[in-house]
Amino acid sequence: MPAIIPIPAFSDNYIWVVREGAAAAVVDPGDAGPVLAYLDREGLALTAIVTTHHHGDHVGGNAALLARFPVPVFGPAHETIPGRTHALVEGDTITVPGLGLALRVLDVPGHTAGHIAYVSLDSASPIAFVGDTLFAGGCGRLFEGTAAQMAASLAKLAALPADTRVYCAHEYTLANLHFALAVEPGNAALRERQTRDRGKRDRGQPTVPSTIAEERATNPFLRAGEPAVFAAAQAHAGRKLADAVDAFAVVREWKNGFR
Numbered sequence: 001m002p003a004i005i006p007i008p009a010f011s012d013n014y015i016w017v018v019r020e021g022a023a024a025a026v027v028d029p030g031d032a033g034p035v036l037a038y039l040d041r042e043g044l045a046l047t048a049i050v051t052t053h054h055h056g057d058h059v060g061g062n063a064a065l066l067a068r069f070p071v072p073v074f075g076p077a078h079e080t081i082p083g084r085t086h087a088l089v090e091g092d093t094i095t096v097p098g099l100g101l102a103l104r105v106l107d108v109p110g111h112t113a114g115h116i117a118y119v120s121l122d123s124a125s126p127i128a129f130v131g132d133t134l135f136a137g138g139c140g141r142l143f144e145g146t147a148a149q150m151a152a153s154l155a156k157l158a159a160l161p162a163d164t165r166v167y168c169a170h171e172y173t174l175a176n177l178h179f180a181l182a183v184e185p186g187n188a189a190l191r192e193r194q195t196r197d198r199g200k201r202d203r204g205q206p207t208v209p210s211t212i213a214e215e216r217a218t219n220p221f222l223r224a225g226e227p228a229v230f231a232a233a234q235a236h237a238g239r240k241l242a243d244a245v246d247a248f249a250v251v252r253e254w255k256n257g258f259r
């Protein structure tokens, strides 16, 4: 299993470097500068760019990286990705050049219309690169998709093996958990997670990756059908909600205005 290292970029992005020997692939390089600095410092050669969606803070570094390393660019088929050589849809599998890492593609629309995620085929050490779909303790905003699409995308990710390590693209965790506790103040696992993740941030460590088990237990966006979350959404909306998708939509709207 290759090592997976976060490179902080902009104010709160993580660009994930997957490295083995002298080879490295990069996931969602919004900025080439910190990636090139890392590759040079570590004496690594870039072998691939892996992209989840078209937003600038995920693809902004592609051109500059390709100028130095003319590598394959994997990305969603239904979005415009600079330098894309491999257009992917759900069910496709790729082997990341130089790393022997096999990944399966999932369609996870909602944040953007063509957003994809990458899930490892290695059941001994499962991983998922989820871009801006599932965050640690939260989920992406609905810029291009509907609540029903996002809820279905999150359900797909929630169905991954419990020990899957989830690599999202932003350090939003403490704000997400603050909101999650407003939704579900009686969730003991959520309180424990907040203490643990605060400790990590105090020590200057990333809170990412989390695991699917942790997200199922504490992330309100995966828990809209749980009685406590459903009831909180209903109280917040001030009306009877039809189903878990309705509750998910209310919780997503609630978070948009939450400070």
Ligand SMILES: [Zn+2]
Pocket: 053, 055, 111, 132
């Ligand atoms: Zn995005």
